[in-house]
Amino acid sequence: MRDAPAFAVVATAIAVVLCIPAVYAALRAYDVLFRDEPDPATVIWSWSGHVAMFWRLAIGGYMAATIAPAAYWAARRHPAFAAKALGVLLFVASSLLVVQGVLLP
C-alpha cells in the first residue's frame, strides 16, 4: 500500500457513501411493509420541510457516519480485504435500492 492512511480514508468515504442508499432502501422497505400509509390520492400535502425522503437520507447519513470508524479501522488493518468488501457493498447497496425502488415504492 503506497499510502495506507490515504487508502483508509478513501475506503471509509466510499463505504459511507454506499451505506446511505442501502439504509435509505431498508427504511423505505420497512415503511411499505410494516407501516400503514394512507393512499396518496387521499392526502392533501401541505408545503413542509419535513419530507420523508429527506429524513430517510438524513438517517442514512447518520447511520453511515456511525460505521465510519469501523470502516476506517478495517481499511487500516486489512486493506486488501477492505477493497474487496467495497465491491460487495456496492452490489448489496445497488441490489437493495433497485429491489426496493422497483417493488416497494
Add this chain to the structure above:
Amino acid sequence: MIQLLRVLERIHGHLGWLAVAALLHPAVLLRRPRRRARLAVSLATGLVVGTAILGGYLYPEYRSRLKQSIFIDTPALGWMFERKEHLAVGAVAFALAGCIAHLSLPWMDETTADTMARLAHRSFVVAFVLAAAVACIGVAVASFRSF
C-alpha cells in the same frame, strides 16, 4: 412562483438527461482498469449532484402542488414518480462512490488500484442505468402533468 417552478423543472429535466449522457462516458471509458478519466468522472458526478440538488429543491413543491392530483388521475404514474425519487438517490450515491474511487487511484498500489478501478467502473455503470431509468420516468410524469 409557478412560472419559476416551471422553468426550474425544465432545467432539472434537461440537466437530468445531460447527466445520463455524461455518466455513460465514464461507464464506457473505465471498463479498462488502467484508463484514467478524471475530468469526465468529475464533470459527470458534478452534473448528477447538481441535478439532484435542484430536484431536491423542487420536491416539496411537487408534493404540495402536484402529487395528489397525479395520484387521483393516474396512480400508476404517481407510483412511478415515487420510484424515480428512490432510484435517483442511488444514481447520486453510486456516481459519488465511483468518483471517489477513481480520483483516489494515484494513492493506491497496483493491486488495490485494480480493485478500486473496477469498483469505480461498476459504480458508474450502476449510476448510469439508474439515471437513465430516472430520466425516462421523469419525462413520462412531466409530459402528463407539470407545474
